[in-house]
Each structure stands twice: as C-alpha cells, then as structure tokens.
Amino acid sequence: MDLQTVWFVAVAVLWTGFLLLEGFDFGVAALLPVLGRRTQDRHLMLRSIGPLWDGNEVWLITAAGAVFAAFPGWYATWLPALYLPFVLVLVGLIIRAVAFEWRHSHSAASWDTTWTHVITAGSLIASLGIGAALGATTLGLPIDADGNRVGGAFAGLGWSALLGAVAVLGFSLVHGAVFLALKTDGPVRLAARAFARRWAPVAALPLLLWALLVQLRSGTVATAVLLLVAALAVLVAWARIRVDREGQAFAAWAVVLLGSAATIFGAAYPVVVPSTIDPAFDVTISDASVSDYTLTVMTWAAGVGLPVVLGYQAWTYWVFRKRLSAEPATAPEPVTA
Numbered sequence: 001m002d003l004q005t006v007w008f009v010a011v012a013v014l015w016t017g018f019l020l021l022e023g024f025d026f027g028v029a030a031l032l033p034v035l036g037r038r039t040q041d042r043h044l045m046l047r048s049i050g051p052l053w054d055g056n057e058v059w060l061i062t063a064a065g066a067v068f069a070a071f072p073g074w075y076a077t078w079l080p081a082l083y084l085p086f087v088l089v090l091v092g093l094i095i096r097a098v099a100f101e102w103r104h105s106h107s108a109a110s111w112d113t114t115w116t117h118v119i120t121a122g123s124l125i126a127s128l129g130i131g132a133a134l135g136a137t138t139l140g141l142p143i144d145a146d147g148n149r150v151g152g153a154f155a156g157l158g159w160s161a162l163l164g165a166v167a168v169l170g171f172s173l174v175h176g177a178v179f180l181a182l183k184t185d186g187p188v189r190l191a192a193r194a195f196a197r198r199w200a201p202v203a204a205l206p207l208l209l210w211a212l213l214v215q216l217r218s219g220t221v222a223t224a225v226l227l228l229v230a231a232l233a234v235l236v237a238w239a240r241i242r243v244d245r246e247g248q249a250f251a252a253w254a255v256v257l258l259g260s261a262a263t264i265f266g267a268a269y270p271v272v273v274p275s276t277i278d279p280a281f282d283v284t285i286s287d288a289s290v291s292d293y294t295l296t297v298m299t300w301a302a303g304v305g306l307p308v309v310l311g312y313q314a315w316t317y318w319v320f321r322k323r324l325s326a327e328p329a330t331a332p333e334p335v336t337a
Contacts, residue, residue: 003292003295003296004289005269005285006271006295007066007070007285007289007295007298007299008071008265008270009068009265010066010070010158011067011072011090012261012262013062014059015265016257016258016262016265018056018059018199019171019172019257020057020061020257020258021052021273022056022057022060023175023176024175024176024178024179025052025053025123025159026124026126026169026176026180027124027173027175027176027177028045028046028048028049028124028128028176028180029049029096029120029122029123029130029176030124030127030172031173031176031177031210031241032046032116032119032120032332033117033120033178033179035140035177035192036116037187037191038187039112041186041187041207041326042116043326044104044186044282044325045180045188046116047178048183048184048232048324050100051316051319052129052316052317054097054219058185058313060093063096068116068288070289070290070295070298071272071285071290072290073147073287073289074144074272075124075288076147076261077143077147077148077288078133078137078272078273080148081136081142081143081155081156081273082133082141082148082150082156082161084153084277085129085132085136086129088126088129089125089129089130090127092124092127093119093121094122094124095118095121095122095125096119096122097122098118098127099122100119103115103116104316105117108259116276117320121324124169126186127169127172128167128169129165130160130168131164131165132157132164132165132298133163134168135160135161135163135164135168136156136163136164138164138264138274139160139163139164139213139214140212140274140276141156142156142276142277143276143282144157144275144277145278145280147273147281147283148179150277163206163293166206167207167209170199170204170205171201171204171207172209174195174196174200174253175196175253177192177193177196178192178241178249178250179250180192180244180251181193181246181249182247182323182324183197184250184325185323185325186326186335188324188326193241193244195243195248197201197238197242198326200234200253200332201217201234201238207256207257207260208230208231208260211259211260211264212264214267214268218268220266220268220270221265223263223267224263226266227260227263229259230257230258230259230263231259231261233252233253233255233256234253234263235254236248236252236255237249237253237255237256269285270285272288
C-alpha cells in the first residue's frame with residue numbers, strides 16, 4: 001500500500017473517530033431539552049459528558065490537520081467551496097465550549113438555564129455544519145478543472161449537504177440517547193432508552209442512504225458488504241436496546257457508523273472531492289497529495305505521537321467509566337447541631 005493510500009485511510013479513520021466520539025456528546029447536548037425535564041436531570045446529562053467532550057474535539061482538529069498536511073489540494077478545494085458550513089461549525093464549537101465553562105461561574109437558576117440552552121444550540125449547529133460539509137464533499141461539489149467552486153457562496157449547499165446534515169444529527173441523537181442509557185441511572189436512563197427504542201430505525205435511514213448513494217456511484221463488492229453490515233447493525237442495536245442491553249446496543253450503533261463511513265470512504269477512493277460538473281474535474285489523492293518524502297516524515301511522526309494520544313484518551317474513558325445518578329448513592333448522615 002503506497003503512502004497516499006495510507007494517509008487517505010488515516011484521514012477516513014480520523015473523521016470516523018470524530019463522529020463516533022463527538023457524536024454521542026453532540027447527541028447528549030441536543031437532547032437536554034427533550035430528556036432533561038428536571039434541573040438535576042440536565043445536570044446529570046452534562047456530567048456524563050463533562051470529562052470527555054473537549055478530548056473528543058481533538059479528533060476534529062487532527063482530522064482537519066491531516067487533510068491539510070497530507071492532501072493540501074483536497075484542503076484547498078474543500079474549504080473555500082464550503083466556507084459557510086465550516087464557519088458555522090466554528091461558531092457552534094466556540095459558543096458550546098464557552099457555555100460549558102461559564103455555566104458554573106454563577107449559581108443563579110436563570111444563568112444555568114441560559115448556558116445550558118447555549119450548549120444545546122452550539123451542539124446542533126456544529127453537528128449540522130459538519131454533516132453538511134462531509135455530505136457535500138463525498139457526494140459532489142460544483143468544482144471546475146482548477147478545483148474552484150463554480151457559483152455563489154451557497155453553490156455547494158444543495159441536497160447532498162442537507163442529507164449529510166440530517167444524517168449526522170440523526171445518528172448523534174440516538175448515539176447520545178444510548179450513551180445516556182449506558183452511562184446514567186434513574187429517570188434519565190429510562191427516558192433515553194425509550195427515545196432510542198423509538199427513533200433508532202428512523203435516525204439511521206439518512207446515514208444509510210448517504211452511504212448507498214456513494215456506493216451506487218462508484219462502490220465495489222467489498223463496500224457493498226460493509227453497507228450491509230451497517231444496515232444489519234441498525235437492527236441489532238434496536239433489538240438490544242429493546243431488551244435493555246445498553247452496552248450491546250451502544251456497540252452495535254457504533255458499527256452502524258463504522259460500516260457506513262467505511263462504505264463512503266471506500267467507495268469514493270481514490271476521489272477525495274467529486275465534481276458535479278464533470279467527472280474529469282474530480283480531485284483524486286494523487287492530484288491533492290504532498291510529496292512521498294513529506295508523507296514519510298508525517299508517518300514517522302504519527303507513529304510516535306498517535307499511540308500516546310490514543311492511550312491517554314482510553315485511560316480517560318476508563319477512569320470515568322462508572323454509571324452516574326442524579327440522586328446520592330447513600331442517604332446523608334445526620335449532623336448534630
């Protein structure tokens with residue numbers, strides 16, 4: 001396998017890892033008005049992702065950085081063509097991060113409620129923007145022979161961007177619900193389980209349709225098998241959450257994303273940005289890549305740094321693995337006046 005293919009696979013893994021990990025905390029935050037009926041329930045939901053959300057965002061930085069470093073031609077075509085979605089993503093992530101930090105600075109109920117709503121809004125904006133950007137990129141952009149967008153600022157925001165936005169949001173909502181069912185106890189757990197049971201089959205449809213469209217355009221037998229695995233995983237996740245097996249449901253729902261993303265990136269290879277104007281204008285990995293020497297240096301650097309990052313994040317998840325509850329585990333001891 002040549003280094004261009006290795007780094008294409010690396011970029012695909014990074015984007016998939018970001019959607020898998022950030023997806024559940026996007027979903028939890030988006031579900032705050034739906035499942036957080038009581039103040040203590042909303043606090044419990046935020047506690048479940050509190051130690052994890054900022055570490056999950058590292059995957060986005062790494063994914064975008066890998067595209068820039070390994071395939072600058074891809075980056076130069078992709079970012080200007082989808083400038084608006086990426087601006088929305090940055091705005092959403094910024095206000096979301098600020099809200100997480102500022103929510104604790106005052107004890108007033110109105111202050112807490114306001115910043116909780118900001119967390120929800122920022123998560124919705126970011127998930128929709130990332131889905132729109134990835135959907136438009138993999139399904140096609142109106143680019144010419146020089147890789148420049150043809151048309152105005154909204155030229156790249158067609159039905160493919162809408163499909164990607166709905167797919168990422170739908171996946172994230174159920175992913176967050178299953179995560180809450182796995183991570184919490186009490187009313188939140190019951191409400192999250194009921195939400196996942198009701199919406200899992202529907203929420204998976206846009207993601208499967210997205211993968212199917214890429215498969216029909218340029219897929220192989222191998223990617224067709226991956227798509228079938230993703231579709232079957234939807235049924236497994238739905239069946240497991242119905243019998244209250246949250247861990248198995250979470251794993252199966254993760255396979256839905258893994259299979260769909262593998263289908264999308266595998267079927268698209270070696271094209272990184274397809275053109276809706278003329279297939280001759282498609283940007284491929286060979287068109288967009290840096291030199292082999294640069295890729296070699298990057299490979300050695302990633303081989304040293306990546307295990308450290310993965311190990312640290314795995315340790316974080318292990319430390320905060322216990323189930324949470326809004327109620328104290330034991331009754332407080334009486335205090336003599």
